[in-house]
Amino acid sequence: MTGAGTVRTAGRRVAVGDARDRTVGRFPYVIDMVPSGCLHAVLVRSPHAHAEIRAVDTTAARATPGVVTVVTGEDLRRWADQPDGPFPYYGPVLPDRPVLAIGRVRFAGEPVAAVIARDVDTARAAAAAITVDYAVLPAVFTPDAAMAPDAPVLHDHVPTRDVMTFPDLVLHTEDGGNVCNHFRLRRGDVDAGFAASDHILAHEFRTPQQQHVPLEPHVTIATVRGAEVDIWTSAASPFTVRSQVAETLRLPESRVRVRVLNVGGAYGAKTYPRLEPLVAVLAWAVRGRPVRVELTRAEEFATVARHSSVVRIRTGFRADGTLLARRVEVLWGAGAYADISPRTIKNGGYSAAGPYDIPNVSIDSYAVYTNTTPSGGFRGYAIPQVAWAYENHTDLIAEHLDLDPADLRHRTLLRPGDAFATGQVVEDFHLAALLDTARDRIGWKPGPAASRRVVVAPGLVRGKGVATILKTTVTPSTSTVALKLDEEANLTVVCSTVEIGQGARTVLAQLAADATGVPLHRVHVTYPDSAVTAWDQTTSSSRSTLMMGVAVERAGAKLRGELARHAGTLLGVPAAAVDVRADRIRCDLGPGLSYAELLSRTKLGGLTVSEVHASDGGLDPETGQGVVTPHFYHAAAAAEVEVDLETGAVRVVDLHVESYAGRVIHPTFAELQCEGNVAFGVGQALSEAMVWGGETGALLNDSLLDYRIPSVRDLPETFTVGMTEDPAGPEGARIHGLGETGSPAVPAAIGNAVAEALGTHIHELPLHPERVWATARHRQTGSGNGTTG
Amino acid sequence: MTVDRDPRLPLCLVVNDDEVEVRPRGHHTLLDVLRRELDLVGARPGCTVGACGSCTVLLDDEPVSSCLLPAQLVGTRHVRTIEGLESLAVPGSLHPVQQAFIDHTAFQCSYCTPGFILTATALLTREPDASRERIQAELAGNLCRCGSYVKIMDAVLDARDRLRGHHDDGSPYDGSPYGGAPHNGTADQQTADQRVADRGTPDRGTVAQP
Numbered sequence: 001m002t003g004a005g006t007v008r009t010a011g012r013r014v015a016v017g018d019a020r021d022r023t024v025g026r027f028p029y030v031i032d033m034v035p036s037g038c039l040h041a042v043l044v045r046s047p048h049a050h051a052e053i054r055a056v057d058t059t060a061a062r063a064t065p066g067v068v069t070v071v072t073g074e075d076l077r078r079w080a081d082q083p084d085g086p087f088p089y090y091g092p093v094l095p096d097r098p099v100l101a102i103g104r105v106r107f108a109g110e111p112v113a114a115v116i117a118r119d120v121d122t123a124r125a126a127a128a129a130i131t132v133d134y135a136v137l138p139a140v141f142t143p144d145a146a147m148a149p150d151a152p153v154l155h156d157h158v159p160t161r162d163v164m165t166f167p168d169l170v171l172h173t174e175d176g177g178n179v180c181n182h183f184r185l186r187r188g189d190v191d192a193g194f195a196a197s198d199h200i201l202a203h204e205f206r207t208p209q210q211q212h213v214p215l216e217p218h219v220t221i222a223t224v225r226g227a228e229v230d231i232w233t234s235a236a237s238p239f240t241v242r243s244q245v246a247e248t249l250r251l252p253e254s255r256v257r258v259r260v261l262n263v264g265g266a267y268g269a270k271t272y273p274r275l276e277p278l279v280a281v282l283a284w285a286v287r288g289r290p291v292r293v294e295l296t297r298a299e300e301f302a303t304v305a306r307h308s309s310v311v312r313i314r315t316g317f318r319a320d321g322t323l324l325a326r327r328v329e330v331l332w333g334a335g336a337y338a339d340i341s342p343r344t345i346k347n348g349g350y351s352a353a354g355p356y357d358i359p360n361v362s363i364d365s366y367a368v369y370t371n372t373t374p375s376g377g378f379r380g381y382a383i384p385q386v387a388w389a390y391e392n393h394t395d396l397i398a399e400h401l402d403l404d405p406a407d408l409r410h411r412t413l414l415r416p417g418d419a420f421a422t423g424q425v426v427e428d429f430h431l432a433a434l435l436d437t438a439r440d441r442i443g444w445k446p447g448p449a450a451s452r453r454v455v456v457a458p459g460l461v462r463g464k465g466v467a468t469i470l471k472t473t474v475t476p477s478t479s480t481v482a483l484k485l486d487e488e489a490n491l492t493v494v495c496s497t498v499e500i501g502q503g504a505r506t507v508l509a510q511l512a513a514d515a516t517g518v519p520l521h522r523v524h525v526t527y528p529d530s531a532v533t534a535w536d537q538t539t540s541s542s543r544s545t546l547m548m549g550v551a552v553e554r555a556g557a558k559l560r561g562e563l564a565r566h567a568g569t570l571l572g573v574p575a576a577a578v579d580v581r582a583d584r585i586r587c588d589l590g591p592g593l594s595y596a597e598l599l600s601r602t603k604l605g606g607l608t609v610s611e612v613h614a615s616d617g618g619l620d621p622e623t624g625q626g627v628v629t630p631h632f633y634h635a636a637a638a639a640e641v642e643v644d645l646e647t648g649a650v651r652v653v654d655l656h657v658e659s660y661a662g663r664v665i666h667p668t669f670a671e672l673q674c675e676g677n678v679a680f681g682v683g684q685a686l687s688e689a690m691v692w693g694g695e696t697g698a699l700l701n702d703s704l705l706d707y708r709i710p711s712v713r714d715l716p717e718t719f720t721v722g723m724t725e726d727p728a729g730p731e732g733a734r735i736h737g738l739g740e741t742g743s744p745a746v747p748a749a750i751g752n753a754v755a756e757a758l759g760t761h762i763h764e765l766p767l768h769p770e771r772v773w774a775t776a777r778h779r780q781t782g783s784g785n786g787t788t789g
Numbered sequence: 790m791t792v793d794r795d796p797r798l799p800l801c802l803v804v805n806d807d808e809v810e811v812r813p814r815g816h817h818t819l820l821d822v823l824r825r826e827l828d829l830v831g832a833r834p835g836c837t838v839g840a841c842g843s844c845t846v847l848l849d850d851e852p853v854s855s856c857l858l859p860a861q862l863v864g865t866r867h868v869r870t871i872e873g874l875e876s877l878a879v880p881g882s883l884h885p886v887q888q889a890f891i892d893h894t895a896f897q898c899s900y901c902t903p904g905f906i907l908t909a910t911a912l913l914t915r916e917p918d919a920s921r922e923r924i925q926a927e928l929a930g931n932l933c934r935c936g937s938y939v940k941i942m943d944a945v946l947d948a949r950d951r952l953r954g955h956h957d958d959g960s961p962y963d964g965s966p967y968g969g970a971p972h973n974g975t976a977d978q979q980t981a982d983q984r985v986a987d988r989g990t991p992d993r994g995t996v997a998q999p
Contacts, residue, residue: 013894016891016894019891019894019896020883020891022890022891022896022899022902023871023883023887023888023890023891023896023902023903023906024831024871024872024874024875024883024887024903025829025830025831025832025870025871025872025903026831026872027899027902029833029900031830031833031834032824032830034825121814212934213934214898214900214934215833215835215841215843215898215900215901215932215934216833216835216898216900217834262898262899263898264833264898264899264900265898265900265934265935266898267934294834296837297835297836297837297838500898501896501897501898501899501935502897503897668894668940669894669897671939671940672894672897672935672936672937672940673897675936675937675938675939675940676897676935676936676937677936678936679933679934679935679936679938680936703836703838703840704835704836704838704840704841704932705836705838705840709932709934710932710936711928711929711930711931711932711938712925712928712929712931712933712938712941712942713925713926713929715936715938
């Protein structure tokens with residue numbers, strides 16, 4: 001690509017335009033907003049994991065001075081019959097979730113009633129005065145338990161929509177059980193593959209629910225005025241919010257305006273409507289006045305989580321390590337409502353094959369309702385769970401064959417021209433090289449696992465491990481952008497990409513400056529406003545720099561074409577003879593003119609162009625074969641750990657993650673994303689797990705004192721991140737998303753390193769001291785070879 | 790017509806060198822007062838149990854979790870929020886710790902940034918020679934979920950060295966580690982660009998020690 005500026009900004013650590021605001025406390029978030037006349041709502045939540053609601057007594061709450069109204073599930077049921085009343089159920093795929101519990105609660109923390117009052121204190125006091133009579137039902141917390149024949153069934157009927165909201169999705173849903181979707185992949189003849197194998201190994205792996213913990217909690221402000229709704233929300237996909245709220249309030253989407261500022265952390269927690277349908281209904285109930293809801297940290301844990309998983313993986317292989325057949329069954333703990341699970345389990349399903357060349361693959365992936373917080377997308381989108389399984393499994397195969405685990409991967413990893421499990425041929429794929437980079441960086445000595453185990457002191461053992469992963473990005477997907485050049489030739493990038501910490505507003509400004517020739521300091525990127533800014537599918541799936549980035553580059557080329565056309569007319573030359581770059585318009589004769597001079601002399605006043613970038617693909621509903629991504633994201637990690645056998649403490653002493661970037665736009669933000677992947681991976685590997693229990697089946701660790709996320713002292717002692725760019729150079733190189741890519745490889749590499757140190761694999765995350773200690777002890781006493789599996 | 794007297798006792802606080810009068814309810818925390826009554830939103834709720842540090846403010850130059858401190862207990866101690874850090878230096882310029890966070894792009898979503906800056910500022914004021922380990926220990930009370938720790942550590946170490954350099958040569962503190970360059974508009978962008986250029990582009994994959 002030829003840059004239209006004198007010096008291309010892409011690939012440079014350009015100054016962050018809003019950096020100062022970030023350091024002086026003036027970087028705006030929705031949580032800072034309290035409109036005048038705003039009412040505040042506080043929610044009453046179920047203490048029980050599963051119960052019938054017999055009665056809700058709101059008398060005392062309603063009588064509290066300052067309370068405007070109280071809303072319960074019964075109100076929703078009543079309003080549903082009114083012609084203009086809100087539709088009481090929502091959900092991005094299946095409308096299975098009541099805005100407030102109707103007749104039954106399905107997880108501890110589910111909202112049962114809402115108190116709207118003049119201030120938060122009043123609402124909170126009144127909420128405490130609401131009493132709910134529950135009849136407790138049996139509850140189920142893990143997906144394998146929920147699939148048992150005698151398990152309590154959460155939903156008697158799973159509702160679907162007439163028109164599917166997701167073109168990439170096929171539903172296999174049946175009433176009478178807890179499976180809310182089943183994804184199938186069938187490639188080759190898996191039975192024949194097993195029959196031809198010299199060896200077959202089978203294992204089971206588990207991961208718990210984990211929470212995103214965005215430091216800015218969910219916060220939404222909604223106002224209903226006449227037939228128009230105005231929403232400010234901390235969300236990563238404003239147009240998904242708009243569709244849902246329009247459905248909920250039975251309005252055309254054009255009547256719903258959704259605005260977003262900077263989002264104080266999302267990581268998947270804010271990709272789909274979670275709080276907005278409820279706040280919109282509350283605003284409808286008090287029409288005319290804004291209603292604001294800001295969640296507490298404990299409520300955040302009751303809002304969305306990462307899926308728990310049980311992965312049963314079985315692989316047939318030859319004595320030389322050639323993989324012939326793989327069968328995987330993945331059970332996903334979806335929580336009490338479907339949310340985005342029907343899609344998550346599709347990606348987590350086909351990805352369970354791993355980045356390997358396997359001719360015969362059979363995968364069944366199930367989203368299973370459980371009496372826990374609903375699960376949604378979480379940085380890595382189901383890959384961390386299956387990578388934990390298939391990468392431990394790969395090391396176990398290497399052990400079985402007495403091979404170096406990196407060497408086994410070299411024999412079996414996909415290479416350009418090979419077909420992934422969905423049949424899509426991989427291109428621009430460098431995973432073997434990434435593995436070498438990561439492996440060499442931590443000083444890997446070739447040999448089977450036991451050969452690298454080092455006793456550094458009595459009771460202190462070191463081991464090393466590697467992991468390789470691939471990831472897709474949502475396909476098909478679409479981004480649109482408008483570029484507005486004003487009369488002074490300042491450029492506004494009108495788009496709906498959300499700044500969630502990834503540096504999108506800086507990166508898109510760079511791409512726009514390079515594509516248009518407008519100097520970077522005159523480029524401004526809008527915040528999303530669904531009434532004004534161009535439609536975008538979502539800020540998630542590591543897609544924005546790729547999808548919106550390409551849209552911006554195309555729009556920039558179009559804008560320069562328009563400038564050339566107008567200049568040609570003005571100067572009486574063909575447009576093709578006009579050179580437009582670096583804020584200058586020139587033809588062969590004369591000194592040329594600036595963009596602003598052209599706009600002034602032609603009296604255009606300004607110029608606006610728009611562009612769309614869309615990807616295409618989809619899978620066969622029966623076989624899971626087809627195109628899943630524009631290109632495969634991929635990463636490799638290598639870790640060295642030290643395990644204290646006395647305490648079970650795991651110290652990551654060294655780690656490297658190498659991600660394929662294709663082309664890096666802002667190296668510092670890209671590094672930050674990669675370093676963030678390490679922080680997330682370390683937390684998932686060593687400490688993070690939501691623990692359900694107690695008498696009522698509530699979450700036992702719903703505060704940051706008990707649910708520990710990594711601090712600066714919890715990271716690896718030494719770690720590095722690398723971004724491999726296209727060996728052919730930036731010209732024509734394709735942008736690969738980096739926001740999630742490295743993260744799934746981290747827990748798997750740490751797990752394999754711990755296995756090397758212990759001499760046995762732990763099959764369940766996290767590797768917290770109690771679990772590691774128990775495994776080490778178990779092994780020392782010689783009574784087994786691991787805690788599970 | 791009777792006019793009800795506001796029954797809440799006024800509370801006088803010193804915030805960012807200004808005396809202010811607020812009327813919190815009895816249980817309101819300093820964080821509630823800062824955000825709701827004084828519109829100082831740089832202190833942010835994160836966990837409300839003192840575990841994340843997003844609500845950090847300085848109380849007589851010591852960092853505290855304002856989410857845990859009842860406003861009534863602040864007393865005569867001076868409260869400094871991120872909005873008041875600049876005035877420690879020359880008005881309109883940034884504190885060296887703030888500048889270092891900008892120079893190192895030590896943020897992602899930036900929600901936690903004010904808390905980190907205040908904690909680091911208090912430490913470097915108290916212990917200008919704080920070691921890397923000491924800084925790590927002090928910052929362990931602030932959480933960055935985005936995981937920007939490598940660059941946060943780089944920024945704080947850099948700020949320490951700049952501040953120490955100033956102490957060593959005995960020159961009067963001019964509020965800017967870069968000779969008081971203006972920090973707004975294009976000038977800011979150019980100087981920041983230049984600083985990055987001067988420093989050179991760090992190699993990919995340099996060993997980071999968070």
